[in-house]
Amino acid sequence: MSSHATPIPMTARASGPLKGVAEVPGxxxxxxxALILGALSVGETRVTGLLEGQDVLDTAxxxxxxxxxxxxxxxxxxxxxxxxxGGFAEPDHVIDCGNSxxxxxxxxxxxxxxxxxxTFTGDAxxxxxxxxxxxxxxxxxxxxxxxxxxxxLPMTVVGAPDPVPVRYTxxxxxxxxxxxxxxxxxxxxxxxxxxxxxxxxxHTERMxxxxxxxxxxxxTPEGRVITLTGRPELTGQSVAVPRDPSSAAFPVCAxxxxxxxxxxxxxxxxxxxxxxxxxxxxxxxxxxTFENEREEGGEPVADLRVRYSPDLQGVETxxxxxASMIDEFPVLSVVxxxxxxxxxxxxxxxxxxxxxxxxxxxARGLEACGVRIDEDEDTLIVHGMDRVPGGATCESRLDHRxxxxxxxxxxxxxxxxxxxxxxxxxTSFPAFEPLMAGLGAPIQRANA
Ligand code: S3P
Numbered sequence: 080m081s082s083h084a085t086p087i088p089m090t091a092r093a094s095g096p097l098k099g100v101a102e103v104p105g106x107x108x109x110x111x112x113a114l115i116l117g118a119l120s121v122g123e124t125r126v127t128g129l130l131e132g133q134d135v136l137d138t139a140x141x142x143x144x145x146x147x148x149x150x151x152x153x154x155x156x157x158x159x160x161x162x163x164x165g166g167f168a169e170p171d172h173v174i175d176c177g178n179s180x181x182x183x184x185x186x187x188x189x190x191x192x193x194x195x196x197x198t199f200t201g202d203a204x205x206x207x208x209x210x211x212x213x214x215x216x217x218x219x220x221x222x223x224x225x226x227x228x229x230x231x232l233p234m235t236v237v238g239a240p241d242p243v244p245v246r247y248t249x250x251x252x253x254x255x256x257x258x259x260x261x262x263x264x265x266x267x268x269x270x271x272x273x274x275x276x277x278x279x280x281x282h283t284e285r286m287x288x289x290x291x292x293x294x295x296x297x298x299t300p301e302g303r304v305i306t307l308t309g310r311p312e313l314t315g316q317s318v319a320v321p322r323d324p325s326s327a328a329f330p331v332c333a334x335x336x337x338x339x340x341x342x343x344x345x346x347x348x349x350x351x352x353x354x355x356x357x358x359x360x361x362x363x364x365x366x367x368t369f370e371n372e373r374e375e376g377g378e379p380v381a382d383l384r385v386r387y388s389p390d391l392q393g394v395e396t397x398x399x400x401x402a403s404m405i406d407e408f409p410v411l412s413v414v415x416x417x418x419x420x421x422x423x424x425x426x427x428x429x430x431x432x433x434x435x436x437x438x439x440x441x442a443r444g445l446e447a448c449g450v451r452i453d454e455d456e457d458t459l460i461v462h463g464m465d466r467v468p469g470g471a472t473c474e475s476r477l478d479h480r481x482x483x484x485x486x487x488x489x490x491x492x493x494x495x496x497x498x499x500x501x502x503x504x505x506t507s508f509p510a511f512e513p514l515m516a517g518l519g520a521p522i523q524r525a526n527a
Pocket of ligand 1: 107108109181252253254255256258280405406429
């Protein structure tokens with residue numbers, strides 16, 4: 080669905096200690112992929128722990144439009160009856176991916192080598208984001224795409240009737256682009272090769288293997304070379320979605336900075352391609368322990384025990400770590416604002432083309448709250464301070480992670496922090512407000 084109509088202003092105030100268990104939702108990246116690969120398989124896929132955020136619901140609706148049968152049986156429990164590789168039907172209406180770059184880019188890849196035509200659109204945020212990064216490599220398969228100026232949605236994609244396999248080196252670290260090429264490669268004959276100079280999240284490769292595709296990965300001096308053998312028969316699977324480390328980041332960071340806090344966040348994915356925030360927080364001096372480490376649904380998971388950490392120090396995050404924490408820089412910049420010294424985040428220019436320009440959104444909001452910021456195209460620098468004044472209303476810019484980050488900040492500022500619209504939080508973390516309330520965090524809607 081496109082953007083919600085009425086903004087939902089929210090306010091966070093200085094909080095007492097956060098205590099209890101934070102059951103964060105299923106992983107967004109894995110949820111999208113489970114639905115899409117289920118739709119491309121023969122037989123039934125059963126998913127448990129699916130994130131029921133709007134982004135994933137939009138992908139479910141899209142898979143129905145391409146001919147799969149997608150059914151909800153209970154909270155997080157879904158089945159998909161797939162149509163098989165190359166079996167997508169032509170949708171008879173425009174596919175609205177709402178706020179989700181992952182949804183639209185992966186679905187474009189999934190349909191790109193099947194002879195169907197589909198038109199994609201999204202909300203005001205998604206319709207500003209670049210799609211050329213996906214349609215350029217898809218053109219190598221023989222796929223055509225016509226969108227608005229600058230490769231923006233709405234866009235019509237014409238699947239290649241006679242696709243050829245592709246060898247493609249990613250020009251930017253993007254799991255969405257990598258995944259779009261691999262999904263397109265499924266219905267091309269022969270081997271499709273993607274080379275990623277910097278490793279990005281590897282859920283597509285893991286899950287493709289789980290559904291029966293042959294995917295070889297080699298680490299070479301050029302980077303990770305991923306080779307997919309086309310035209311496999313994918314077979315429906317059971318997928319247990321682990322909890323989302325990017326959503327866990329919000330209660331985790333809140334507990335680290337709110338005095339006296341002690342929380343448990345169970346069952347969070349510890350996939351190394353998603354782990355950069357946790358590596359960084361430990362370097363800053365965070366008190367986080369990883370308990371009960373185990374494997375669930377093909378992903379490493381752990382229970383996170385997080386305690387208030389009064390001596391957090393600013394750090395420098397190296398450019399090579401950026402891809403493994405790309406969605407966590409907004410909330411890291413909040414932790415950095417209350418840490419001792421300066422935090423320098425390098426190699427972060429991809430943040431400029433997310434749901435919002437996240438460097439600009441965080442910089443302007445933090446400055447409005449009294450924090451000193453420096454930035455350039457590819458770097459964000461936050462100067463920590465003892466007590467952040469707050470007292471501002473920050474723009475969330477149709478970006479769930481910006482909204483949640485400023486609400487976490489408001490739990491420790493001298494004066495309350497508001498966001499103009501908390502509505503976008505529902506795209507990835509629909510239970511954010513009750514979950515934070517359950518820990519004792521005073522976050523309220525303006526008129527509540
Ligand atoms: C995602 C990849 C990342 C990330 C996004 C989810 C995915 O985007 O920011 O939230 O599931 O593949 P990019 O591919 O643009 O880096």
